[in-house]
Amino acid sequence: MARPSTHSRQGRQGDRAGREETDLLDKLVHINRVAKVVKGGRRFSFAALVVVGDGRGRVGFGTGKAREVPEAIRKATERAKRTMIRVPLRDGRTLHHDMQGRYGAGKVVVRSAPPGTGIIAGGPMRAVFETMGVQDVVAKSLGSANPHNMIKATFNALINIKSPRAVAARRGKKVSEIVSRRSGAAAEAKAQDHDR
Numbered sequence: 565m566a567r568p569s570t571h572s573r574q575g576r577q578g579d580r581a582g583r584e585e586t587d588l589l590d591k592l593v594h595i596n597r598v599a600k601v602v603k604g605g606r607r608f609s610f611a612a613l614v615v616v617g618d619g620r621g622r623v624g625f626g627t628g629k630a631r632e633v634p635e636a637i638r639k640a641t642e643r644a645k646r647t648m649i650r651v652p653l654r655d656g657r658t659l660h661h662d663m664q665g666r667y668g669a670g671k672v673v674v675r676s677a678p679p680g681t682g683i684i685a686g687g688p689m690r691a692v693f694e695t696m697g698v699q700d701v702v703a704k705s706l707g708s709a710n711p712h713n714m715i716k717a718t719f720n721a722l723i724n725i726k727s728p729r730a731v732a733a734r735r736g737k738k739v740s741e742i743v744s745r746r747s748g749a750a751a752e753a754k755a756q757d758h759d760r
Contacts, residue, residue, distance in 0.1 A: 590616045590641050591691040593625075594711040595633065613688075613711055614640035616648065617695025620656070623722070624648030625692070625715050649719070652727035657699040660728065665721025670713030671706045674721050688714045692722075 594613040599606040610633045617623035624647045628639025654660045659676040666672075672689065677700040683693045685703035688711040693701050705714050732739045 588616050588618055588645065589695045590614055590644070591695055592637060593688045593691050593715065595636070598629070610636040612636040612640040613715065614644050615688075615691045615695050615715065616641060616644035617692075617697065618648075619695070619697035621653045621697060622648050622650050623692060623696040623719075625719065627712070649723060651696060651722045651725055652730070653698065654727075656697070658701055659698065659725055661725065663721040663725055665717040665719070665724070666707075667716035667720050668713045669708035670710065670717035671708075672714065672717045672721055673704045673706065674718065675702045676700075677702050687711065689718050692718050696722075 592612060592614055596611045596613075597608055598611055599608050601607075609629055609631050611627060611629045612633070613625065613627050614637060615623065615625045624644040626640045626643025626645070626647060628636045628641070628643060630636040630639060652660060654676065657679065658681075659674060662673070662675040664671070664673050674689075677684070679700055681700040681702065683690055683698065683701055683703075685693055685701065686705060689703045689705065692715060693703070703718070705717075707717070708714065728739050728743050732741070
């Protein structure tokens with residue numbers, strides 16, 4: 565049987581990459597008008613902050629600056645697509661565990677939540693979780709309200725989230741040992757709260 569030519573195979577890979585590009589969701593988080601003072605007066609340009617995700621655990625953010633708004637958004641979207649990270653999700657709907665993230669004066673806390681909770685998060689953080697495909701999460705920003713710092717702090721928290729499988733592989737244990745210990749610790753904490 566004749567093998568397909570490399571040209572057609574590359575074409576198919578290109579189609580797949582194109583399809584993945586179109587599946588991405590993007591959200592404009594913030595747009596800022598910046599002025600540069602030059603000899604003839606002020607020259608205005610626009611800085612855009614965009615979050616991009618595939619709705620299945622991959623998410624990225626990017627910034628772009630241009631003289632026109634659409635061009636700034638396009639640049640930011642391109643950069644966001646190049647810097648995407650994969651975050652493991654529990655049951656495809658929430659995070660595996662609670663985490664804190666910091667960036668500059670920005671500090672955020674993200675917590676996993678039971679089904680039906682929804683996305684409880686403010687502005688920039690909500691955009692990250694919506695594009696990432698998280699359905700249940702509780703998040704709180706405790707520091708700077710600057711959207712750039714909030715997004716970077718959120719990504720700092722998401723990068724450090726590990727799945728039980730990854731933790732088990734690193735420690736050389738079974739996934740069941742890790743998960744049962746987690747549920748046991750939660751039950752123990754609940755019992756201590758009850759005793760108080």
